[in-house]
Amino acid sequence: MTVKAFKTWHLVHKWTSLICTAFLVLLCLTGLPLVFRDELAVWLGDAVEPPEQVTATAPVVLDGLIQDARARRPQEHIKLLIRDDEDPAWFVSLGETPEAQDNSALFMYDARTGAFLHALPVNEGLLNLLFKLHVELLAGLPGTLFLGAMGLLFVASVVSGVVVYGPFMRKLPFGTVRRERSPRLWWLDIHNLLGIVTVVWAFVVGFTGVVNTLDRPLLAYWQMTDIAGMVAPWEDRPPPAVMRPVDEIVRTAEAAAPEMIVRFIAFPGTPFGGPHHYMAFMRGQTPLTSRLLTPLLIDAETAQVSDSRHLPWYLTALLLSQPLHFGDYGGLPLKILWALLDVITIVVLLSGLYLWWRKRRMSVEQLLAETDPNGAVMMGASPGQVIR
Secondary structure, eight states: OHHHHHHHHHHHHHHHHHHHHHHHHHHHHHHHHHTTHHHHHHTSOOOOOOOOOOOSOOOHHHHHHHHHHHHHSSSSSEEEHHHHEESEEEEEEEEEOOOOOOSSSSEEETTOOOOOEHHHSSSOOOHHHHHHHHHHHHSHHHHHHHHHHHHHHHHHHHHHHHHHHHHHHHTTTTTTTOTTSOHHHHHHHHHHHHHHHTHHHHHHHHHHHHHHHHHHHHHHHHHIIIHHHHGGGGGOOOSSSOOOOOHHHHHHHHSSSSTTTEEEEEESSSSTTOTTTTEEEOSHHHTTTTGGGEEEEEEEETTOOOEEEOHHHHHHHHHHHHHHHHTTTSHHHHHHHHHHHHHHHHHHHHHHHHHHHHHHHOOOOHHHOOTTSSSOHHHBHHHHHHHO
């Protein structure tokens, strides 16, 4: 590597890191409890687990859940019927209007008996606050897009850090931590070691975080293109005279895609279905395909499939990145690993900030004194000295 190229990469690593560090520390601190959000929700009383042993005498009637939810909130509108991915439970979400983005209520029911289990808190509580800080800095879509920009800087910092790591450490054995020298050199070695050990995880989490910040724009674009095309033939038709029961909609969907099961149903009038249709989102039953969705447009009056399309590539990427970002693929052991790597990343970020601050306060003589006896020059020496 030439001196000019090294100098450029060093500047990229320095300034991308400095600009995004404060926000990345916030994301790491808020992301740490969110890795265990399902477990914490139960512990805090925001959620409950279905009873382990239940004797079901007959299949649950999903329309009974809808009627119960309507009775609890008669002035509001049913938006979604959602199947839990892990527990035997269904959720019914309601909104002040069918088109409302935010839920006004979220009710949990036992999938075996139909019994009401819990009313989940909506837009309140500690976990909700942490989630909004992590996703949008409490600033809505502008905050989300800003964090996406900080995520791009973090990815650039990780890549440039790998590039400059080799020249700095090529004369030292991997994993060297020089305890006998200055505190700054000790922290530099810790920073380099932890950074290179966690580089793949940091890149994956940083990149998937950037993808996740595009959630709302990508969904809005999909609604304006694919969904608009699916419902366009019914735009001029009058509203349906009768609405088929949701149980019949589920049976139609699972008959049309027998290798899949319903993940959730969007009701007529919502942005997903339009006034004439339900939209059934189907998922596979393997660890990978369970993360992917196939939408079926089902006529609300006849319970017949009107259209079906594969999700575009950008929504597929989004669906795969969301669980990977929070370590949701491998149960509790993977979540614990994600949490440990999160803590290590906080150390890397803060140690990098410390090294920059110490360098600003040191004289040229002090920086040049930080030279390894074997000839490896540390941070603060000239790029020419480092790469020779």
